[in-house]
Amino acid sequence: MVTGAGRGIGKAIAENLAAKGVKLICVSKNPASCGGVADAITAAGGNAVARAVDVSSSSEVEAAAAELIKEFGPIDILVNNAGITRDGLLARMSDEDWDAVIQTNLSSAFYWTKAIGWPMCRSRWGRIVNISSVSGIMGNAGQANYSAAKAGLIGFTKTVAKEFARRNVTANVVAPGFIQTDMTADLSEEVQKGVTNFIPMRRFGQSDDIAHAPSFLCSEEASYITGQVFTVDGGMAM
């Protein structure tokens, strides 16, 4: 299962996993976006279904997880990728913008992992990948809420890795740098230029640049890797 699979990085991760023969559940908020991706994967010969779930809602996630496990059995791959930004300098950041980002980007991973992780442990095989950000490692002015959520995901993942390790369930983090998606489309040309100067490779990444890392971490070859943070950022956060 990939959350936020309707667009951008999540869509690329879903497509990459599907190309490796993984049966997919594509989750997003808007039914049209995850539905479109699942349909395209199926039309290309893969196997995918879509579910619209608001990942920031504990009760929606709990109900959806129970329904999905009933329908498909234990889910063995969970990629927590759904995320939003509500940027602003700290002094002007509203409680609503703080809460929305923490709920969508951090609490969602807790909800899904709690609901899906235990059946995964019982079946003695599982892969969890949480999509963080270089902002969670380095901090980023104007993103107190986002950086806190993304840093929180790293601590959360390391704890899950320790709790689930004996059950053959791994948990790792992929931390993208600046990637060309809807999320970064609104950055002004000036900001984009400024950011690019801090990237040793001097370019924003593409969603496909990210997708290989979660795909590898979900493979059999990655079975002895857990609790790690992989930055995929053109060298930005070394």
Ligand SMILES: NC(=O)c1ccc[n+]([C@@H]2O[C@H](COP(=O)([O-])OP(=O)(O)OC[C@H]3O[C@@H](n4cnc5c(N)ncnc54)[C@H](OP(=O)(O)O)[C@@H]3O)[C@@H](O)[C@H]2O)c1
């Ligand atoms: N782009 C970057 O530069 C960058 C850098 C570092 C980390 N990241 C992280 O990578 C992940 C994907 O980012 P992106 O750039 O691909 O973002 P995006 O293009 O804006 O896509 C976000 C996806 O998350 C889904 N989503 C948002 N809120 C949701 C909710 N409450 N419930 C369910 N689904 C929800 C959206 O669903 P709908 O399609 O239904 O709206 C969409 O499919 C995020 O966690 C982001 O923080 C991105």
